Amino acid sequence: xxxxxxxxKAAGVSPAAVSKALHGHPDISQATRxxxxxxxxxxxxxxxxxxxxxxxQRTTTLGLFVLSRGSEGFLGQFAGPIIGGLMDCATAYGxxxxxxxxxxNGPARGLDADGTAGGEPPASPPxxxxxxxxxxxxxxxxxxxxxxxxxxxxxxxxxxxxxPIPLVLHxxxxxxxxxxxxxxxxxxxxxxxxxxxxKLGHRRIGFINGHAxxxxxxxxxxxxxxxxxxxxxxxxxxxxxxxDFSQESGxxxxxxxxxxxxxxxxxxxxxxxxAIGALEALRVQALRVPEDVSLVGFDDxxxxxxxxxxxTTVRQDRYQTGWLAGKTLIEATxxxxxxxxxxxxAQLVIRQSxxxxxxxxxxx
Numbered sequence: 214x215x216x217x218x219x220x221x222k223a224a225g226v227s228p229a230a231v232s233k234a235l236h237g238h239p240d241i242s243q244a245t246r247x248x249x250x251x252x253x254x255x256x257x258x259x260x261x262x263x264x265x266x267x268x269x270q271r272t273t274t275l276g277l278f279v280l281s282r283g284s285e286g287f288l289g290q291f292a293g294p295i296i297g298g299l300m301d302c303a304t305a306y307g308x309x310x311x312x313x314x315x316x317x318n319g320p321a322r323g324l325d326a327d328g329t330a331g332g333e334p335p336a337s338p339p340x341x342x343x344x345x346x347x348x349x350x351x352x353x354x355x356x357x358x359x360x361x362x363x364x365x366x367x368x369x370x371x372x373x374x375x376x377p378i379p380l381v382l383h384x385x386x387x388x389x390x391x392x393x394x395x396x397x398x399x400x401x402x403x404x405x406x407x408x409x410x411x412k413l414g415h416r417r418i419g420f421i422n423g424h425a426x427x428x429x430x431x432x433x434x435x436x437x438x439x440x441x442x443x444x445x446x447x448x449x450x451x452x453x454x455x456x457d458f459s460q461e462s463g464x465x466x467x468x469x470x471x472x473x474x475x476x477x478x479x480x481x482x483x484x485x486x487x488a489i490g491a492l493e494a495l496r497v498q499a500l501r502v503p504e505d506v507s508l509v510g511f512d513d514x515x516x517x518x519x520x521x522x523x524x525t526t527v528r529q530d531r532y533q534t535g536w537l538a539g540k541t542l543i544e545a546t547x548x549x550x551x552x553x554x555x556x557x558x559a560q561l562v563i564r565q566s567x568x569x570x571x572x573x574x575x576x577x
Contacts, residue, residue, distance in 0.1 A: 215258045223256065224249050274309045275299075275542050276350050276358030280317030291484075291512060291531065292361055295383070298535025299359055306543050311353050315344050318367045343368050347376055357542035359383065359535075364426040379545030381538045385428045386554065393551055395538050397559035399429045402527045403436030403481070404443075405561050406509050409525075410479045411444040413569045415507065417452065419470040419477035421487050424457040433483045433511065452477060456487045463490025471498055471506075478506060478570035485510035485517045485526055492520060492566075503568035513562055522565035529559050 217235075221228040226245065233241045234249040252258075277299060279292055303310050346369055350358055357379035363370075365385070373380060374389040384396040410418050420437045423430040438448045454470050456462030463482055470477055471494065482488035488510030495502055502508050502522055510517060513528035534557045545551045 215256045220249060220252055220256065220258055223252050272354045272356055273307060274311055274353070274355045275303055275539065275546075276311050276313060276353065276355035278313050278315065278317065278346060278358060278360040278362075280315070280360065280362035280364070291514060294531035295361065295535035295538070298532040298537075299539045300535075302536045302539030302543070306539075308539075308543060311355055313346075313349055313353075313358075315346075315349065317346075317362065318344050318364070318369055345369060345372060347372055347378070350378055356546040357381070359538045359542065360385075365428055366426045379542050379551070381541050381555075383534070383538070388553065391545065393541050393545075393553055393555060395534055395541070395555040395557065396429070397527075397529050397557050399432035400436040400439070402559045402561075403433040403483075403511070404440045406511070406525075406527055407437050407440035407481060408443065409561060409563070410481065410507060410509065410567065411440060411446070413479075413507070413567065415479040415570050416446055417449075417475060417477045417479070419452045419454065419467070419473075419480045421454050421456050421463055421466040421470070421480060421482040421491060423483045423487075424455065427458070430483060437481065456482070456484075456490075458484045458486060460486045460490040460493075463487030464494045465490075467491035467494035468497075471495070471500070476506075479509070479567070480506060481509040481511075483511050485512045485514045485524060488524055488526070489516065489520065492524075502566050504571070507567040507570070509567060517562075518564065520566070525564045525567040526562055527559050528562045530557055533557055 217228045217231050221231045224231065226249070230241060230245070231249055234246040235253065277296065279296070300310055346358070346360065355378075359381045360373075361383045363382055363385045370387060373382070373392065374387055376389060376391050379391050379393075380389075381393045381395055384394070384399070386394045407418060418437075418441070420434065422434050425431075434453065437453075441448050451473060452470065454466035456466045463484075463486060466487070467480060467490065470480065480488075480491050482491055488508055491508060492502060495506055495508070500506050508524065510524050510526035513526045517524040517526050537555055537557065541551045541555060
């Protein structure tokens, strides 16, 4: 690899003069600068980015953790636009992204929330060990990091709260001097969606929630209950079913809710993938959507508008989420003040999967 010293020897000048020429310092003559630049091109000189970053104590590199590897994680339709927004923002500001390979500190390393890997139980679960996200950041010298899929039972939370480097956590409201949280107002968005069903005349509304260690699960359940109470409907624990954000769990939860008597006239799922599973369960029982049961999701993933019928859902602008997360991290690395909470607007998208309940259902 050609170094500055090699260029200096070839040009007959000092290494300091080469450095000044390469960085456009004014105290180098135009003729000398042009000669050094020509030699640099001829000798195929490439700057040592790592060495330069050590001198400046800056790497202009951000980290990305995608801790969920299941349907809502890196391999699913949810995280992609967030990652795209983050990468585009980093490119626009001259930053690079390091993707960390750790699956995090889940219920079992490398497994989905329901304890399975690829739908099959593992022969012997891998050992659980505490992953330090900050140690990984230090090892790769990233200046800040975005963390997706963080669980509320992750033992790294106290460490993250005291992080000395800027962090942006998606949908986890952790308070710390260098920690920001980004996401939509999950409680209010769910409140609006359930209120829409109530205004249509539904009173028995089943709710399919995500797993208990996701902050959004708690917030969306809160919004569901608040909407019922606002319309004078007493929340019924029997109408609340737990899933894990996967399509399979949505199917199982919906099948259980549809066994209730009287049957729910509407279902809301805390993710579109669970709503897709619920739609399959409705079809298995020969129930029509929305004539027999209305259905609402959350996220507005690309598949939502192509279902039959197209799904009413809460749209999150995931690309903007990624862009704003990147911008927040970059500003924090530059010493600027950043908000502790970044709320990305969400909106209810009304499609053909919802309608008023049948007259006999309303009278039940």
